[in-house]
Amino acid sequence: MQERDESKSKHDLFQKLQLRLQNLWQSVDTQLDSDCDILVVPSLSLDRNELLKVEGCIHYEERLLFSLMRLSNPRTRLIYVTSVPLAPIAIDYYLQLLPGIPFSHARERLLLLSTNDYSLQPLSQKILKRPRLLDRIGQALRPDRSVMICYNSTEIERDLALQLDVPLYALDPDLLYWGTKAGSRQIFAECGLPHPDGSELVFSDRELAQVAAKLWERQPQLQRLVVKLNEGFSGEGNAILDLRALGQPSSHSERVSAIDRAFASLSFQGANETWPNFQGKIGRLGAIVEAFVEGDGKQSPSVQGCITPMGTVEILSTHDQILGGPDGQIFLGCQFPAAAGYRRQLQDLGLAVGKNLAAKGAIERFGVDFMAVPNADGSWDLQAIEINLRKGGTTHPFMTLKFLTNGYYQLEDGLFYSQQGKAKYYVASDNLHQPHYRGLLPNDLMDIIAHHRLHFDTSTETGTVFHLMGSLSEFGKVGLTSIGNSLAEAQEIYHKVEEVLDAETQLIKSQPTLPIAWRCR
Structure with missing residues (x-):
């Protein structure tokens, strides 16, 4: 009885705390108010046994480093907490990408904190166990002008938000069922979406x-x-x-x-x-x-949307997922946008799911995965597979593109346009992975990027943005988003990165005593 009363009390306190979110939103375009403190807690609060299957999973906390680009607004302050310290050069790399903002000005508004804990416990739990760290975070945040964002929301993130007295821009943990396999199927049935x-x-x-x-x-x-x-x-x-x-x-x-x-x-x-x-x-x-959805030429597209604290649903993007594994079930990466043949249909189906979720009280990111099988007449049979109520593998590449170009997504054709009106495309992955990449430090990667001009070029708004740099040395794995003015160009840029990294790491093995900067001459 006491546990039930405590749970209800916690639920009521959280609902009251969440009401503050509406005061922090400028409009229905998913943009936070400019004068705001953002606490980023990229905790992967997922089943530990399943997470163990992902090599270098602790470094996936770097996936949300695109959030640093919010510092392009000169009044925004940001606190980024991780389990282990981030490489300083990785932080510098992101801050140098900020358009129109001096590096020093952005750096002054960024506070980096770490628990120095390599265990597989969720980061949010690690923070809750460190009262001095909690106090430091609390002192850095302005009352009523702060918001917490995370990778996925559970009771642990809710407890952390309550402890810090900061609203959580994420799903209420009471609604987690709707992001499970069984919950997804129920929503598909309620919306009348085709599903297996x-x-x-x-x-x-x-x-x-x-x-x-x-x-x-x-x-x-x-x-x-x-x-x-x-x-x-x-x-x-x-x-x-x-x-x-x-x-x-x-x-x-x-x-x-x-x-x-x-x-x-x-x-x-x-x-x-x-x-x-x-x-x-x-x-x-x-x-x-x-x-199991059978069919020759089938694709695995997804649609990504967002629900604001005011309950407005916005479609953000569509993607074709890149899958691997024994039977093509494991997410490896994505390309934007999804194929033109089903892009608009994905948006419509995603909007229906978003409205259903909003009516249930959900906020923030949602994604819907599909299987698409071509019909003889050239149309596509779309089957909804699952709903993700968290940030996922398609979140950070799209937000990286959005922040870098300050562009916009157009529903009429499902394309993203830069401020200059040029359509942009990308190929992204968390899994550029080779055994011979092991031993590369983030500084080594920066040397290679600079010499081969693999970095994102702000003048052409093309090139590659890297993430998961912390997993390179131990696991030989890095993430990247390659942006082009066509899908073919984005793919070419991505493959060039692969070719360069393969060539450089083979060269390192053949000349192990020479500094990279010398070998690149």
């Missing part, structure tokens, strides 16, 4: 076999099923069950038994996953089964 046939949420492998058998019986021609943990992300937590290997069981009980036996040989999309481990997660997180 699937099951309700279950919490045991025996129940999973039962609902999978029922799905197979509804669709006897089904070739494959997708088993999804209810709270998986980026394709992690997905597994493929190939029904073609199970023959044609003659009864429901035989189907259930055949599927139950086949679970041990599931094709897992995440690294180093096993059935016993996955089985335990079903009991803890829940799972669904869904018909």
Whole structure:
């Protein structure tokens, strides 16, 4: 009873705190008021076991470094907190990109803080455990002129917001269900969006076999099923069950038994996953089964939107996702915009989902992933797959483009235009990853970028912006957004970066004693 009262009290306090957000918004264009303190807490508050599958996951806190570009407004102050200290050269790199603002002026309005904690605990939890750090953050924020943003919102982020008395521009954790696999399917049904046939949420492998058998019986021609943990992300937590290997069981009980036996040989999309481990997660997180979308030439597009504190829904972008893994389920990157054949349709479907979410009280970012299969007449069959109620792999490249060019997204054609009216395109990834990149420090990357002129050129508004630099040395992985005046140019810029990094790292191995600056001459 006491726990219930405390939970209700916390809920009521949070709702009251969130009312301040409306006073910090200038308009319906998702822009914060210029005179505002922004606390960035890029905590990946996700299932630890699933997050372990992502190499260098602690460095994904750097994904939100595009937020530093908000300092282009001379009255904005920003506090960026991370688990481990960021490389100074990475901060300088972003601040040098700011259009029209002296570096020193922006640097004075930026406070960088770190917990110096390499553990896999969520960053928000680390901050809550450090009262002196909490106090320092609180003292740096102006009452009633501050807002906290994060990667994803959970009860931990809500507790942190309450502790600091700062409103959280993110989803109310009470609404997290709508971003799960089961919650997504419910919203698709409510909105009348086409989506694959699937099951309700279950919490045991025996129940999973039962609902999978029922799905197979509804669709006897089904070739494959997708088993999804209810709270998986980026394709992690997905597994493929190939029904073609199970023959044609003659009864429901035989189907259930055949599927139950086949679970041990599931094709897992995440690294180093096993059935016993996955089985335990079903009991803890829940799972669904869904018909696998087959089809030659299929694509995996997404639409990204935003809900303001006033409840207004805005479509921000569409993308074609770049997927990998054994069965093409793992998110590797994206390209902007999505193909013209379904771009407008994505916007319409995304708007319907956004309005449904807004009516439920959701705010901030949302994304909807689809599968697109070409029809014989040239049209596309779109099937909604899942909703993401957080910042994702398409958030930081689009916001980087927006801040760099001060441009705008046009709904009429689904393109983004710079202030000069030129359409802009990009290819982005968090996973430019090679073993021979290991050992490269952020300073080394800067040397390579400068020598080969790979950096973003403000005069042409083309080039590459890098992120996840902290993961290079240990994991050989870096993120990048390559921007061009056409999709072909963006792809060419991206591939040039790959070629240069491969050539430079091979050169380093052949001449290990020479400084990079000398080798580049």
